[in-house]
Amino acid sequence: MKNPILVPEFREYLSHNNIEALRGICEAEHPAVVAEWLSALSPSEIWQIIRHVSVDLQAEIVCHLDEDVQTNFVLGLDRKDAVSLLTGMSSDDRADLFRRLDDNQREILYPAMAKAEREDIRRLTAYPKGTAGAAMSSDYVALRKDMTAGQAIAQIRLEAPKKETIYYAYVVDESRKLIGFVSLKDLIMARPNVVLDDFMHKEVIFAHANDDQEDAARKIQKYDLIALPVINGGDALMGIITHDDAIDIITQEQQEDMEKLMAIRGSHQAGAYLKTSSWVHFKNRAYWIVGLAMLGLVSGLIIHGFEASLMNLIILALYMPMVADTGGNTGSQSATVVVRALALGEVKPGDALKVLFKELKISILLALILAVLSFGKVMFLSQGTDIPVGFSLGKIGFAIALALGMQVVTATLIGAILPLGAAKMKWDPAVVASPALTTIVDITGLLIYFGTAKILLGI
Known part of the structure; x- marks a missing residue:
């Protein structure tokens, strides 16, 4: 959703180089609201506005931009700024962006990124679209079962700034096999010297990386989870799907089901009506309509x-x-x-x-x-x-x-x-x-x- 009323105001601040006003708007509102306002501007104007805020806030705002605006924006940055922004993004949002890039565009960005981030992107983008693996994030906290509650809290405090959610922490063995989990409430209520193995939850609800993403999202909905761990065929923890991603998945799947029920073909992406040409809409609808008319x-x-x-x-x-x-x-x-x-x-x-x-x-x-x-x-x-x-x-x-x-x-x-x-x-x-x-x-x-x-x- 775009707000053209604010466009002249942003451009006036830009023309007068009023950095404080631009920074104040970005920091005063939720990133999703700021992204709605900025969507009506060109990629270069968006960068001139958000370049004055922290990298973390830049990443949050960009993650809420429409997909096509987001992609054009990142590709319009010089490589150094693009890599800095991508580093600040959550792992699943960053992987989603890379899925929309072609091989040449990826190879422009890969060399400037840290090896760990490159491997993380390649691993997350390797899963087929629509699977739990494609929807998961690698921003989770992993603990050892021989840790005490005090040691676990210290580690979470250390890792928290880089993680998407810390309410659940997952307990893994030496081969990263998922063996349990603890909540932040569990850790706070436990005595500092009690080891995790004594009070962790050993019955874990999980999804496999190749499961359908809707099935994974439904588990989050059914069991009221904040996050769902995703494992591979060897039971090793690969990532998590958070509740906000589950809402997006369910919304997308519901729209897809509704359009399929009405005999509409196509990608069934949310919010794509105005962006899709009349010719594409025609092709998506005509296939079944013409066939059934003949029948x-x-x-x-x-x-x-x-x-x-x-x-x-x-x-x-x-x-x-x-x-x-x-x-x-x-x-x-x-x-x-x-x-x-x-x-x-x-x-x-x-x-x-x-x-x-x-x-x-x-x-x-x-x-x-x-x-x-x-x-x-x-x-x-x-x-x-x-x-x-x-x-x-x-x-x-x-x-x-x-x-x-x-x-x-x-x-x-x-x-x-x-x-x-x-x-x-x-x-x-x-x-x-x-x-x-x-x-x-x-x-x-x-x-x-x-x-x-x-x-x-x-x-």
Whole structure:
């Protein structure tokens, strides 16, 4: 978010070289707020403003800039200033920035950085995007189990300025295998001469580096953790995912699920709507829309096949939209709750029978209510309508109500089956469920509607 109102004020201070005013603004507000204000300025202007504050504050402000602004800003600095800024950034933010650079841009910065930082960046950027390893930070405190509480507090005090969080400290053995953890509260409450092995928590909740980042974030959410340790295949501690990163991950994954449910392709990045061109938006949306529109021709063929029936009993055409809309709504509800349950790990494809039985019971209850309402609607709205000889409004209303009730049940079950089937096939349930659901429900709804009318009304 940009605040153009402050842009003239910043530029006036720059033109008068009012360093104290610029420094005061940067230091008085939260770095995230300052970053919002600065996003409307050019990279060179941003540097002229923040160069007068501490490197740590510079890093915090830059980390809150939009990704494209952040990347252009760092690349616009001379190598010495860029390396100084990168050194002040947290390890995960620094790794995220390097992932956005190409090989040539990285090689410009690598030689000027300390060996430990270069290796840390290479290690963090080696994990595939979307994994816990790619989201973790290496800024954590590691302790030995033979340390006393007093020694542990002294070490934390020494390392605290360089670490992202110190509330949890992780206990490792000689090979850095994770064997426990202690909280800052544990250390403060313990007697100074008690060794960590006597009171550390040995049951540790953790994630593997190759786990999905959303699964790791959900563990932080489920167990109310401030940070989650990440280990490799040999149980060695590799890093941590902090609660603020977990919030970002969950927000990003929720946006991704929502856009996939609406049949939108693309990267699904938060805050990217205005930055993405209309052409890219078009390509992201057109793929499913065009494909399903072609599949929707089946609906037209079904209606065409019953054209004579519609001509003989035009009242049926009046209530087709009601049946189609009701089926689409109930199917979408079912698909949404099942996709969400799959995403949260509440159900698995193997639970299909349990899910379908539950959705069947729900759909029958909904069908009964909606069928009664639709019958009443037909009887109320169609009073006085010309009914062909041999038919009665009550019989037509009953046929429409029965068709709607059957449509509710089938649409609900289809809405549950599609995501479960997609998960079983190792496809993304959100991508498959919603886009295909509407078209399939329309086709089955028309078949049910006209089939019921044909059987009960003999048309």
